[in-house]
Amino acid sequence: MKEELRLLVEDNTTKKGKLFDYIIQALILLSLIAFSIETLPNISIETIKYLDYFETFCVIIFSIEYLIRVYVAKKPFKYIFSFYGIIDLLAILPFYLKGTLDFRALRAFRVFRIFRALKLIRYNKALHRFHLAAKIVREEIVLFLIVTAIFVFLASAGIYYFENEAQPEVFASIFHSAWWAVVTLTTVGYGDVYPITAGGKIFTFCILIIGVGIVTIPAGLVATSLSKAREIEEKEKESME
Known part of the structure; x- marks a missing residue:
């Protein structure tokens, strides 16, 4: 039973x-x-x-x-x-x-x-494949998240020192600047918080370039891991047959 x-x-x-x-x-x-x-x-x-x-x-x-x-x-x-x-x-x-x-x-x-x-x-087999892909790429994703967290902190600290004197209410602290760092690194750019100093604008440009890589890297990792997951499933089917 x-x-x-x-x-x-x-x-x-x-x-x-x-x-x-x-x-x-x-x-x-x-x-x-x-x-x-x-x-x-x-x-x-x-x-x-x-x-x-x-x-x-x-x-x-x-x-x-x-x-x-x-x-x-x-x-x-x-x-x-x-x-x-x-x-x-x-x-x-x-x-x-x-x-x-x-x-x-x-x-x-x-x-x-x-x-x-x-x-x-x-x-669902397709969703299960995503779960398998997550296992395959787990270490790379963890490393990516750690690096992203470091970049968020560096971006928050950098924009704070550039913009704090010009916009003390918006960039009151590194914690307040974290929102700008997140939306900039993810290339969302809501426009509710933005730099007005020359140094802040140059710094923002650098962060945006880094943000493009942060957005594309996970997509590449997931695509590679999904292809590996499909190969694993095909091998399992062949072994069962």
Whole structure:
């Protein structure tokens, strides 16, 4: 029975496995739609009641799925603390905390229901490929984030010393300058904060050039890792055949 349950929830090549995947995917999407409907203003009490019924039904199904996955896992604790295990838990946890949190805290915590969208990664091959690609390029991404954080700090400090005297209210400190650094390095450029001194403008030009590289580097890393992920999937298919 345990092996049959494992095939049901983990093997989507069988008819039962595909049906299980489709049902869970449909429930995830419908629950997200219901969650969005709840935010509509002037929603009727009757509609809220039906949405609560549907939410209860979804949580029951997701809870059963979670318990089955814990039961069939070769290493249950490894699954519980894995990416998918945490996402599965966050998808149902807000429902069970209704009686332990006050209303305001509950409303804040219910936002974790949006993590159900991440559950779709498990049931979609293309999304799963992105997850595999993230594993492949994980070290490079971590290094990139560290370097980006360093550049943000340097940009914040640099523009502060260039613009603080000319615009003391806008660039009041390095922390205040961080917003300018982020929108400039990402090449978004909202235009709400900008330099007016010659030195600040020259410094901004240099930061913009660096920002172009910061935007393009992740795209190259992801594209390379996705091609590697596809190769891995093809090799796995060939080995199974």
